[in-house]
Amino acid sequence: xxxxxxxxxxxxxxxxxxxxxxxxxxxxxxxxxxxxxxxxxxxxxxxxxxxxxxxxxxxxxxxxxxxxxxxxxxxxxxxxxxxxxxxxxxxxxxxxxxxxxxxxxxxxxxxxxxxxxxxxxxxxxxxxxxxxxxxxxxxxxxxxxxxxxxxxxxxxxxxxxxxxxxxxxxxxxxxxxxxxxxxxxxxxxxxxxxxxxxxxxxxxxxxxxxxxxxxxxxxxxxxxxxxxxxxxxxxxxxxxxxxxxxxxxxxxxxxxxxxxxxxxxxxxxxxxxxxxxxxxxxxxxxxxxxxxxxxxxxxxxxxxxxxxxxxxxxxxxxxxxxxxxxxxxxxxxxxxxxxxxxxxxxxxxxxxxxxxxxxxxxxxxxxxxxxxxxxxxxxxxxxxxxxxxxxxxxxxxxxxxxxxxxxxxxxxxxxxxxxxxxxxxxxxxxxxxxxxxxxxxxxxxxxxxxxxxxxxxxxxxxxxxxxxxxxxxxxxxxxxxxxxxxxxxxxxxxxxxxxxxxxxxxxxxxxxxxxxxxxxxxxxxxxxxxxxxxxxxxxxxxxxxxxxxxxxxxxxxxxxxxxxxxxxxxxxxxxxx
Ligand SMILES: O=c1ccn([C@@H]2O[C@H](COP(=O)(O)O)[C@@H](O)[C@H]2O)c(=O)[nH]1
Numbered sequence: 001x002x003x004x005x006x007x008x009x010x011x012x013x014x015x016x017x018x019x020x021x022x023x024x025x026x027x028x029x030x031x032x033x034x035x036x037x038x039x040x041x042x043x044x045x046x047x048x049x050x051x052x053x054x055x056x057x058x059x060x061x062x063x064x065x066x067x068x069x070x071x072x073x074x075x076x077x078x079x080x081x082x083x084x085x086x087x088x089x090x091x092x093x094x095x096x097x098x099x100x101x102x103x104x105x106x107x108x109x110x111x112x113x114x115x116x117x118x119x120x121x122x123x124x125x126x127x128x129x130x131x132x133x134x135x136x137x138x139x140x141x142x143x144x145x146x147x148x149x150x151x152x153x154x155x156x157x158x159x160x161x162x163x164x165x166x167x168x169x170x171x172x173x174x175x176x177x178x179x180x181x182x183x184x185x186x187x188x189x190x191x192x193x194x195x196x197x198x199x200x201x202x203x204x205x206x207x208x209x210x211x212x213x214x215x216x217x218x219x220x221x222x223x224x225x226x227x228x229x230x231x232x233x234x235x236x237x238x239x240x241x242x243x244x245x246x247x248x249x250x251x252x253x254x255x256x257x258x259x260x261x262x263x264x265x266x267x268x269x270x271x272x273x274x275x276x277x278x279x280x281x282x283x284x285x286x287x288x289x290x291x292x293x294x295x296x297x298x299x300x301x302x303x304x305x306x307x308x309x310x311x312x313x314x315x316x317x318x319x320x321x322x323x324x325x326x327x328x329x330x331x332x333x334x335x336x337x338x339x340x341x342x343x344x345x346x347x348x349x350x351x352x353x354x355x356x357x358x359x360x361x362x363x364x365x366x367x368x369x370x371x372x373x374x375x376x377x378x379x380x381x382x383x384x385x386x387x388x389x390x391x392x393x394x395x396x397x398x399x400x401x402x403x404x405x406x407x408x409x410x411x412x413x414x415x416x417x418x419x420x421x422x423x424x425x426x427x428x429x430x431x432x433x434x435x436x437x438x439x440x441x442x443x444x445x446x447x448x449x450x451x452x453x454x455x456x457x458x459x460x461x462x463x464x465x466x467x468x469x470x471x472x473x474x475x476x477x478x479x480x481x482x483x484x485x486x487x488x489x490x491x492x493x494x495x496x497x498x499x500x501x502x503x504x505x506x507x508x509x510x511x512x513x514x515x516x517x518x519x520x521x522x523x524x525x526x527x528x529x530x531x532x533x534x535x536x537x538x539x540x541x542x543x544x545x546x547x548x549x550x551x552x553x554x555x556x557x558x559x560x561x562x563x564x565x566x567x568x569x570x571x572x573x574x575x576x577x
Contacts (some may be wrong), residue, residue: 001035001047001315002035002037002045002315002317002318002319003038005043005044006038008044008232008291008293008294009040009041009479010498011289011293011479011496013293013298013514014494015496016056016270016288016298017272017276017286017487018060018063018272019282019449020066020162020164020273020275020276021066021162021274021276021467022060022067022068022270022271023067023238023240023259023271023272024053024056024069024070024269024270025071025072025269025270026071026072026239026261026268027107027213027242027243027261028107028242028261028262028263028264029071029263029264029265030074030075030079030082030402031075031077031079031081031083032078032400033265033318034262034322035048035265035290036266038390041290041481041495042264042290043290043291043313044265044290044292044295045265045315046099046314046315046318047098047307047315047316048292048315049099049305050098050099050308050309050314051100051310051311052298052306053067053100054308054416055306061161064161065161065162066159066160066162066163068103069099069100069101069103070104070382071101071170072213073104073106073110073211073213073242074108074109074242074243075092075107075124076089076092076109076116077109077116077403078384078385078398078399078402079264079370079395079402080322080325080327080394080395080397080398081322081327082398082402084325084394084397085396087115087119088116089119089152093124095314095318096124100216101535103131103170103209104128104132104133104170105132105133105135105151105171105172106132106134106137106151107172107242108172108173108175108177108178108213111137111178111179112177112179113144113179114179114181117150117179117182118142120150121141121142123342125150130152130155131505133153133154133168134151134152134153134172135153135184135190136185136190137149137184138150138182138183139181139183139272141188151269152260153169153196154168154170154195154196156168156199156202156205163188163203164207164276165206165207165414166205166206166207166209167200167202167209168200168210168211169196169199169209169211169212169224170211171187171210171211171214172184172212172213173187173213173220173288174187174188174210174245176441177441187220187223187224188219191224191227193575196201200227200231200232201231205232205454206235206277207236207237207273207276208228208235208424209237209238209240210224210237210238210240210258211247212237212239212240212241213241213243213245214241214242215242215243216259216260217247217250217258222252223303225237225256227255229253229256229320235255236276236281237256237547238257238258239256239258239259239267240258240271241250241259242261244260244261244447245304245445245446245447245450246263246450247260247261247262247267247486248261248484249416249486249492254280254281257271257285257487259271261284262287265290266289266290267286267482268290268295269282269285269286269288270286270287271284271285271286272284279356279453286492286493286494287482287484287493287494288494289481289493289495292569294494298392298494314488325362328393328395329394330393331392331393331394331567331570331571332391332392332570332571332573332574332575332576333390333575334574335389336349336389337386337389338350338351338386338387339386340383340385340386340445340505341445341447341448341503342386342501343503345503345509350505351386351400352509352574353524355378355509356509357511358569359569360376361511361513362573364376364513364527364557365368365557366557369411369525369556371511372525373513373514373515374514374526374556375413375415375418375510375513375524375525375526376510376512376513376527377425377526377527377528378424378529378562379507379508379535380444380448380505380507381444381445381448382401382403382405382529383400383441383505384400384401384445387400391576392574397566397567400566401566402563403563404561404563405562406529406530406555406557406562407526407530407555407556408533408553408554408555409506409525409553409554410525410526410547410553411526411554412523413523413524413525413526413547414545415524417543417545420539420543421526421536421539422506422509424539424542425532425536425539426506426508440534440535440538443508444505445505448504448505451502452504453506454503455499455502456501456503457480457501458499478496478497479497480497480498480499480500481493481497481500482495482500483500484496508532513527526540527556533553536549537549
């Protein structure tokens, strides 16, 4: 772990049940390779994961079993270690490559920007040569300008010890927000292609392995499952997915399951399969909290025995990178916790209420517009993480707001029509839910798509005894954390926690920024974060506004991003005592 990481807190644990074939899985790590430096439950780093994978490999190989390490994308954007370097990602790609990953694929974040997808093509794919698969992504080769597969479409291989014959695919969900130097083919079309049809007709396969940046409960994975199962009724299919930032497990049939392993290096997913060639293979899953208490426990090793030399070196490399990027530099001190989804919106402790009522109102102002009032609209997905009471560092800045979006505006919009826009963005299900092939990216944080209702934690559970027998032999008081419910029940998390509430938030929030806050303006500058321009333009049409956004909008506060705006506000208002 990093030198400043908090010590893990002992908690009741459920063990790993190893099988003939075992997997470790990460997804949506978004640059959090240093771990969570303000949360003991998730404070292990990528170096600890390198040690952990080695120790688990030693353990299963000693039994003659196999281990595969999987990553399903969105490795980029979301943490100072990725976003604060110039160019972005240079430290991350060097750190990542020290983990031997057997199979990996791309997420949507690797494709938002041309330079990110080209870094993937020129750096990450060569670093993991032969293990990176991209079944439905093409890229215009930056040299030849030809459209070529981002990486091989699929991979056929046999496992090291048992020679299990595996055909693996690597998919991205039907993403439409990619840069125009890349092409994402909808999954439903890709699976009609000859290469895929031939691959699933191959009889010499013991397991189809589908890894992807795709929710495990999605129409895309259902389509792949049906395509394989319609031809190969007896062959087990193992899916690994992600994107919604949740822990999840899907059971498609008795021989096909899928695992999603959370987000931000909070979770290391474990899955084992036993009886692969029988009519009733047994699948076991575990969501491991990424802290040293859990990792050492599952390895069966103590503080001295657990770390490998390679793991220690990677932790050191992360510390050096963080220091070169000045990620511990303190810009201010947050007076209290501000939550994305643990509290109701609006409320005093909601990060969105804070944005609306303080940050935007105090700081959003384009000098060239004088005192013209502005109605500002932000999508809630632009914010990526909670703010904890205490130091607000260079790292926190990018953890909360990693994207490079700035603001645009349309002038002289009648206030009564401008006001309708947020209501439309928040109510319209076609915008909210992003139907297949819709050009609209969802606006809320990804985990909001996974739940349709608030989940209000029963706080009396924290004080009661855990239902599953703890394996650690102790019964310490439960600490708040993941209490996952999935297709296999409620015993998936390795750590027995007390629950945390989850509240739904809208797609967008708005703030009226005016010198005279009590007067109702007749017209306003309609200001919006540029990422949502297509959505705002459509909603404006519904609101009866006749505006051509491509021609009539202009940059608001030139060269100011949301990240800069937040940081400036923190520096001014949250002085450390
Ligand atoms: O520039 C951006 C990019 C993304 N978003 C928001 O993030 C989600 C996608 O998050 P995943 O991690 O890929 O699931 C997207 O739907 C937007 O809400 C953004 O605001 N700005």
